[in-house]
Amino acid sequence: MSRTKIALIVAPGALLLLAACSSASPAKTTTSTTHAATSTRQPAIATTTDPCQVVTASEASALTGASYGPGTERAIGPGKTCVYGGSTKNVFMVDVFQGSSAELQQVRDNVQAEITQGGHMTPTPVSGLGDQATAYQVTTEVFNGSSIFVLKGTSAIYLVDEVTGGQAPTDAALTATARTAVSRLP
Numbered sequence: 001m002s003r004t005k006i007a008l009i010v011a012p013g014a015l016l017l018l019a020a021c022s023s024a025s026p027a028k029t030t031t032s033t034t035h036a037a038t039s040t041r042q043p044a045i046a047t048t049t050d051p052c053q054v055v056t057a058s059e060a061s062a063l064t065g066a067s068y069g070p071g072t073e074r075a076i077g078p079g080k081t082c083v084y085g086g087s088t089k090n091v092f093m094v095d096v097f098q099g100s101s102a103e104l105q106q107v108r109d110n111v112q113a114e115i116t117q118g119g120h121m122t123p124t125p126v127s128g129l130g131d132q133a134t135a136y137q138v139t140t141e142v143f144n145g146s147s148i149f150v151l152k153g154t155s156a157i158y159l160v161d162e163v164t165g166g167q168a169p170t171d172a173a174l175t176a177t178a179r180t181a182v183s184r185l186p
Contacts, residue, residue: 047185047186049096049098049155049185049186050082050096051073051079051081051094051095051096051157052073053184054082054094054181054184054185055082055094055177055181057069057070057071060084060094061084063092063161063169063177064085064090064092064161064168064169065090065166066084066085066090066092068084068085069084071083071084072086076095078103078107079097079098079156080096081094082094089163089166090161090162090166091162092159092161093159095157095160096155097156098155099154100154101154104151104154104156105151107156108132112134112149115136116136121138122136124136126148126150126171126175129150129178129179129182130182131151133148133149133150134148134149135148135174135175136149137168142164143162143163144162144163144166144167145160145161145163145168146161146168146169146170146171146174147159147161148174148178150182153185154186155185155186157181157182159174159181
């Protein structure tokens with residue numbers, strides 16, 4: 001498989017993955033509770049920045065059609081990543097970033113610049129998801145890939161699926177998974 005073509009999809013997460021020396025610390029989970037006007041408690045909604053919980057192994061498997069075990073979590077620059085199926089023909093990555101709006105815009109710009117560099121992919125805006133979302137699709141002789149980057153407040157996610165010998169998820173399927181993932185962010 002050509003490293004140049006792979007870089008179009010996975011460079012943002014993979015390059016940072018290679019630079020990671022150890023796995024991230026245990027997941028940080030917060031819980032928030034909302035109260036109705038009558039002070040009746042609503043069920044608590046758990047939020048997380050653990051990328052392996054933002055999209056679980058079963059959700060990644062359902063999206064891609066691959067059977068994944070537990071993901072491998074690592075720190076990547078300004079965020080964390082979870083890799084499912086790392087040495088298989090269907091690799092799915094979940095990147096979670098936190099920071100200021102300006103920092104996340106810079107991450108988004110870097111992702112877009114790297115994956116559109118070879119001219120093989122065109123960004124497709126996705127409306128109604130987070131504060132801003134963009135999907136990407138690529139089909140080559142070597143692999144097929146799909147990804148989506150979503151900004152939401154002080155968090156961002158980047159979901160990437162790279163498939164050799166099969167089809168990557170559609171934008172609609174990836175958007176549905178991203179919608180669930182974004183609902184878990186703080």
